[in-house]
Amino acid sequence: MSNATHSFDALMEITSRPPTVFVRGEGSLLWDDSGKRYLDFIQGWAVNCLGHSPPAIADALAAQAKLLLTPSPAFYNGPSLALAKALTDQSCFDQVFFANSGAEANEGAIKLARKYGALHRNGAYEIITFEGGFHGRTLATMSASGKKAFEPLFEPKVPGFPKARLNDLDSVKRLITEKTVGVMLEPIQGEAGVWPATDEFLQALRALTEAHGLLLIFDEIQTGMGRTGKLFHYEHAGIEPDIMTLGKGIGGGVPLAALLATDKASCFAHGDQGGTFNGNPLMCAAGLAVLAEVSKPEFLKSAIDAGLFLESELQRISARHGLGEVRGRGLLLALDLKHPIGASVVAQALADGILLNSPQPDALRFMPALNVSREEISQMIDGLDAILTRMGAARRVA
Numbered sequence: 156m157s158n159a160t161h162s163f164d165a166l167m168e169i170t171s172r173p174p175t176v177f178v179r180g181e182g183s184l185l186w187d188d189s190g191k192r193y194l195d196f197i198q199g200w201a202v203n204c205l206g207h208s209p210p211a212i213a214d215a216l217a218a219q220a221k222l223l224l225t226p227s228p229a230f231y232n233g234p235s236l237a238l239a240k241a242l243t244d245q246s247c248f249d250q251v252f253f254a255n256s257g258a259e260a261n262e263g264a265i266k267l268a269r270k271y272g273a274l275h276r277n278g279a280y281e282i283i284t285f286e287g288g289f290h291g292r293t294l295a296t297m298s299a300s301g302k303k304a305f306e307p308l309f310e311p312k313v314p315g316f317p318k319a320r321l322n323d324l325d326s327v328k329r330l331i332t333e334k335t336v337g338v339m340l341e342p343i344q345g346e347a348g349v350w351p352a353t354d355e356f357l358q359a360l361r362a363l364t365e366a367h368g369l370l371l372i373f374d375e376i377q378t379g380m381g382r383t384g385k386l387f388h389y390e391h392a393g394i395e396p397d398i399m400t401l402g403k404g405i406g407g408g409v410p411l412a413a414l415l416a417t418d419k420a421s422c423f424a425h426g427d428q429g430g431t432f433n434g435n436p437l438m439c440a441a442g443l444a445v446l447a448e449v450s451k452p453e454f455l456k457s458a459i460d461a462g463l464f465l466e467s468e469l470q471r472i473s474a475r476h477g478l479g480e481v482r483g484r485g486l487l488l489a490l491d492l493k494h495p496i497g498a499s500v501v502a503q504a505l506a507d508g509i510l511l512n513s514p515q516p517d518a519l520r521f522m523p524a525l526n527v528s529r530e531e532i533s534q535m536i537d538g539l540d541a542i543l544t545r546m547g548a549a550r551r552v553a
């Protein structure tokens with residue numbers, strides 16, 4: 156496959172991609188190599204929390220690149236120490252291990268829980284996870300995921316991940332045995348189509364895991380870093396997990412992820428965990444720039460306002476076109492389309508210069524930059540409204 160200037164054949168075909176090549180981004184806007192402009196409500200899959208190529212990140216990377224790229228993970232470096240300190244100061248956790256991707260951070264969380272089981276729970280190793288959950292694409296994180304499409308792939312899977320149902324405490328209780336060491340979940344299931352765990356469920360899960368001496372592990376790779384209106388989603392429920400993973404937004408567009416643990420759960424010994432690029436100063440410098448911005452109270456306040464505006468505009472569109480509910484929190488929202496028209500809406504939006512995502516055939520997911528403006532939200536809504544009007548007209552004619 157190719158377009159006017161590029162051949163695409165040398166890249167492995169791991170997903171279906173439009174024949175578009177992006178060359179530049181700024182805030183909520185992207186440009187392709189033909190000069191066409193797009194309004195981006197995907198942002199690298201909830202990654203670019205400050206928008207495309209924000210000066211704060213570009214400057215931090217340029218300054219750090221001139222100083223030190225990496226000294227080796229067997230030595231300390233300033234940015235990783237500063238970022239670990241800042242993350243622990245602003246969360247309920249005491250220690251951090253930096254990784255390069257969300258899946259790698261989750262692998263670390265799984266290993267940490269198994270280590271805890273070996274040390275404190277007679278070798279218990281099972282981690283209860285959830286139907287519909289998504290934790291990454293390494294073998295263990297695919298095994299921990301509850302994504303139906305993963306089930307037949309790459310057998311045999313890593314054992315030890317019995318699946319419960321979200322917001323169903325009895326389904327968790329039934330799976331607890333002497334082999335159980337923890338419970339791991341996304342507080343909002345993102346890939347599955349933005350299905351939130353209720354605050355009450357999260358509170359009950361905390362009480363249940365505490366009563367059984369189990370670790371509670373939050374995968375906040377999508378929900379963390381202000382995405383849902385708090386710096387970390389667990390704050391909404393007023394509880395404290397034992398382990399949390401961050402990814403996506405923490406690097407604001409560069410590969411950075413983190414595994415955080417309380418003193419109780421942080422039990423790695425020398426040799427248990429590591430990695431060549433983990434905690435390298437270049438990516439940690441970007442992480443510091445992101446955290447400095449996102450943790451400002453006025454930044455979170457305006458992200459919350461933007462989320463409420465987007466939610467009410469989506470509700471208006473839904474009522475106008477007879478669609479379903481709007482789900483989610485902050486700037487992680489989904490619109491239930493009630494019909495399997497997601498792929499078609501996304502394709503038409505791309506043609507119209509709007510980037511949207513359909514994680515499930517009957518839903519759209521919205522994950523714009525956290526500093527998206529009201530005007531940009533209104534532009535996207537107008538574009539979506541026009542597409543739905545055209546499709547409604549087409550359906551009535553058909």
Ligand SMILES: *Cc1c(COP(=O)(O)O)cnc(C)c1O
Pocket residue numbers: 255256257258259261289290291292341345346374375376377402403
């Ligand atoms: C994206 C995501 C991951 C995987 O992160 P990668 O950086 O793609 O490995 C894991 N968990 C959740 C909740 C995610 O949204």
